[in-house]
Amino acid sequence: MNNCDDIRSRIAFYLDDELRGSDLTRFEAHLDECNSCRRAVSGERRFIESVRASRPLYPAPPALRAETERILNGAPPPYAAPPELRARIARSLWNDAPFSLKGRRALALAAAAAIIVVLAGLWYSARRPVGDPLKRPSEFAMMAVNTHLRHLRGQLPFEITSDSPDDISRWFAGKVSFSLVLPNYQQSSGQEQLYQIEGARLVAFKNDYAAYIAYQMRGRPITLVVTSDRAATPSGGEAIVSRGLTFHYHTIDGLKVIAWSDRGLTYALVSDLEERGQQSCVVCHAGTKDRDFIEDLKPRSDTQ
Numbered sequence: 455m456n457n458c459d460d461i462r463s464r465i466a467f468y469l470d471d472e473l474r475g476s477d478l479t480r481f482e483a484h485l486d487e488c489n490s491c492r493r494a495v496s497g498e499r500r501f502i503e504s505v506r507a508s509r510p511l512y513p514a515p516p517a518l519r520a521e522t523e524r525i526l527n528g529a530p531p532p533y534a535a536p537p538e539l540r541a542r543i544a545r546s547l548w549n550d551a552p553f554s555l556k557g558r559r560a561l562a563l564a565a566a567a568a569i570i571v572v573l574a575g576l577w578y579s580a581r582r583p584v585g586d587p588l589k590r591p592s593e594f595a596m597m598a599v600n601t602h603l604r605h606l607r608g609q610l611p612f613e614i615t616s617d618s619p620d621d622i623s624r625w626f627a628g629k630v631s632f633s634l635v636l637p638n639y640q641q642s643s644g645q646e647q648l649y650q651i652e653g654a655r656l657v658a659f660k661n662d663y664a665a666y667i668a669y670q671m672r673g674r675p676i677t678l679v680v681t682s683d684r685a686a687t688p689s690g691g692e693a694i695v696s697r698g699l700t701f702h703y704h705t706i707d708g709l710k711v712i713a714w715s716d717r718g719l720t721y722a723l724v725s726d727l728e729e730r731g732q733q734s735c736v737v738c739h740a741g742t743k744d745r746d747f748i749e750d751l752k753p754r755s756d757t758q
């Protein structure tokens with residue numbers, strides 16, 4: 455590093471009044487003899503002063519500040535950094551930083567590191583499945599979400615592209631170990647097209663294949679995954695009984711998942727639709743009589 459580069463890397467420290475002793479003497483001696491570094495320092499100083507002169511445009515409202523403090527104060531102790539990690543962060547802050555950082559800057563860095571550790575803890579605890587193992591989504595529901603996301607990322611091309619439920623049902627015959635017949639309410643009722651089938655493919659689950667069918671409703675993707683009820687048992691989440699069936703609702707990574715078993719098959723519907731995602735049920739229940747059924751699955755205001 456030549457002398458000018460070395461000086462430029464210390465301008466921020468100089469302007470923060472954090473250079474001391476021989477570091478400060480050497481810095482100022484260089485400015486006396488180098489026009490270009492002197493200009494760099496005064497340019498940087500003008501910039502900092504203009505920033506300081508302007509008030510923050512959007513101060514955080516008191517409610518947001520209070521909420522942030524509440525979250526930070528309420529972070530559960532198990533997610534605080536263990537003592538060895540704290541010691542290592544402290545050592546690296548004090549030893550490795552240029553000009554052996556001291557004072558305000560080191561404190562600011564330590565505070566930033568502490569906040570990162572707390573946020574990482576919050577992120578980790580938010581990502582963990584619900585603590586109660588009985589509420590945890592089934593492996594099948596997780597697989598359905600994974601299938602949905604992989605398809606959105608373009609990692610699961612269709613093996614059959616068709617908007618016909620009959621074509622799709624025929625394609626699965628002999629490929630899966632269960633019988634799957636997709637209903638065709640729309641065609642038979644002649645009602646408005648509520649959704650389109652896009653295509654389908656096999657997806658692996660346990661040691662067998664499950665059927666994956668992709669739908670679109672008003673431009674939003676809906677995933678239906680079906681397997682035999684010997685391979686998957688829906689469980690956990692919020693259980694709602696309707697018409698003798700038990701539906702398990704989950705929100706996983708922001709997606710709504712409904713899983714249930716009926717007549718030998720286990721189903722999972724994944725969507726980003728509103729409420730519990732119950733509108734995704736129309737892919738099989740588009741008939742007028744089924745509208746009540748979908749209404750039944752809506753969260754009631756007293757259960758929300």
Ligand SMILES: [Zn+2]
Binds near residue numbers: 489490
């Ligand atoms: Zn210079």
